[in-house]
Amino acid sequence: MNTQAYSTWLEVDLGAIKHNIKLIKKMTGTKLMAVIKANGYGHGVMAVAKAAEEAGADWLGVARMEEALNLRNAGIATEIMVLGYTPAVLIPEAVQHQIHVAIYDIEMAQAYAASARNSAGVLKAHLKVETGMGRLGMDPELALNFLSNRKNLTNIEIDGIFTHFARADEPVIDKTREQLCIFNHLLGELRSLGLCPEMIHAANSAAVINFPEAYFDMVRPGIAIFGLDPSPDTPLSSSFRKALTWKARLTSVRTLPPGHGVSYGSVYVTSKEERIGVIPVGYGDGYRRVDGQQVLVDGSYVDVVGRVCMDQCMLQLDDLPNARPGDEVVLLGEQAGQAITAGDLAERWGTLNYEVVCGLADRLPRVYFES
Numbered sequence: 201m202n203t204q205a206y207s208t209w210l211e212v213d214l215g216a217i218k219h220n221i222k223l224i225k226k227m228t229g230t231k232l233m234a235v236i237k238a239n240g241y242g243h244g245v246m247a248v249a250k251a252a253e254e255a256g257a258d259w260l261g262v263a264r265m266e267e268a269l270n271l272r273n274a275g276i277a278t279e280i281m282v283l284g285y286t287p288a289v290l291i292p293e294a295v296q297h298q299i300h301v302a303i304y305d306i307e308m309a310q311a312y313a314a315s316a317r318n319s320a321g322v323l324k325a326h327l328k329v330e331t332g333m334g335r336l337g338m339d340p341e342l343a344l345n346f347l348s349n350r351k352n353l354t355n356i357e358i359d360g361i362f363t364h365f366a367r368a369d370e371p372v373i374d375k376t377r378e379q380l381c382i383f384n385h386l387l388g389e390l391r392s393l394g395l396c397p398e399m400i401h402a403a404n405s406a407a408v409i410n411f412p413e414a415y416f417d418m419v420r421p422g423i424a425i426f427g428l429d430p431s432p433d434t435p436l437s438s439s440f441r442k443a444l445t446w447k448a449r450l451t452s453v454r455t456l457p458p459g460h461g462v463s464y465g466s467v468y469v470t471s472k473e474e475r476i477g478v479i480p481v482g483y484g485d486g487y488r489r490v491d492g493q494q495v496l497v498d499g500s501y502v503d504v505v506g507r508v509c510m511d512q513c514m515l516q517l518d519d520l521p522n523a524r525p526g527d528e529v530v531l532l533g534e535q536a537g538q539a540i541t542a543g544d545l546a547e548r549w550g551t552l553n554y555e556v557v558c559g560l561a562d563r564l565p566r567v568y569f570e571s
């Protein structure tokens with residue numbers, strides 16, 4: 201791995217991602233849609249997509265058609281599904297590139313059918329059912345009606361049906377049970393009428409861990425394939441492996457005199473002679489402008505001091521007299537047996553590990569390896 205040209209970069213272990221995908225497939229015994237939206241949860245979508253394909257992911261899930269088209273244009277041949285909204289004008293491209301869309305509204309389905317007819321092709325779609333998420337989804341009665349009358353919708357093949365859980369990562373299980381009950385009831389009715397689409401799916405990462413009864417034909421994990429916990433209440437087992445490390449190099453180490461302000465606003469002022477290091481990482485990279493953060497230098501936790509700038513932040517290095525420009529700093533990941541997790545950063549930032557990794561800026565070089 202050659203990182204000499206970089207001052208800050210992400211190291212992504214594709215071996216860990218492949219391992220996690222294989223592990224989930226073994227756990228569930230079902231097909232698996234690797235959800236790799238938002239630039240593969242920040243890990244870099246192209247490399248992640250290829251790794252997922254190699255690990256045996258049966259489908260790839262993204263949020264938007266642009267993401268799906270990028271994957272197709274890069275030669276990704278696995279089934280792809282857009283889980284979110286697709287504008288009707290993009291349906292010809294969906295047809296041409298064999299990308300599945302989500303249908304959750306009757307008027308939308310009619311517009312899609314017209315668009316597919318005009319492009320003389322068949323659009324493949326999965327019907328998304330509202331069971332309690334309150335986001336995108338067709339109410340079960342409408343879904344029943346819709347599938348009963350779908351013969352009017354030529355040029356659309358609905359070969360799947362799915363729903364999404366709102367609280368599968370929480371210790372309270374009633375809500376997910378209720379969602380499953382609503383979904384299963386609809387599936388029962390559809391089966392009795394011979395109308396049930398072939399492929400049924402519901403489980404995100406949390407449900408993969410907490411709700412085996414939600415596995416159906418396919419599971420749709422995102423966060424777990426990167427080795428990250430769905431929530432503090434639903435940690436992954438130690439068999440999962442984390443894929444991401446965020447590193448930087450010290451670009452300056454200086455001794456500042458007592459009473460010297462550090463960074464914008466001089467909110468940090470040296471109380472004595474202090475060794476202050478600089479790393480080329482800031483909020484322009486997705487590192488938050490909050491107080492009380494730490495990074496790892498030479499296997500020790502050191503404080504980030506002063507305000508985080510757009511491209512840089514400062515470290516208090518008094519305890520590390522040997523730290524030199526060029527030394528590696530870890531912002532997220534492990535160094536010499538110590539670790540800072542996405543969960544740790546999330547706690548400090550008042551958010552989720554999901555937002556930490558999805559917020560990693562595009563300008564950060566991603567360096568891939570397989571352990």
Ligand SMILES: Cc1ncc(COP(=O)(O)O)c(C=O)c1O
Nearest residue numbers: 235283364404405420421422423
């Ligand atoms: C519809 C859908 N399915 C699956 C996932 C994957 O969720 P997770 O990353 O929690 O596994 C998401 C992510 O938000 C989603 O929106």
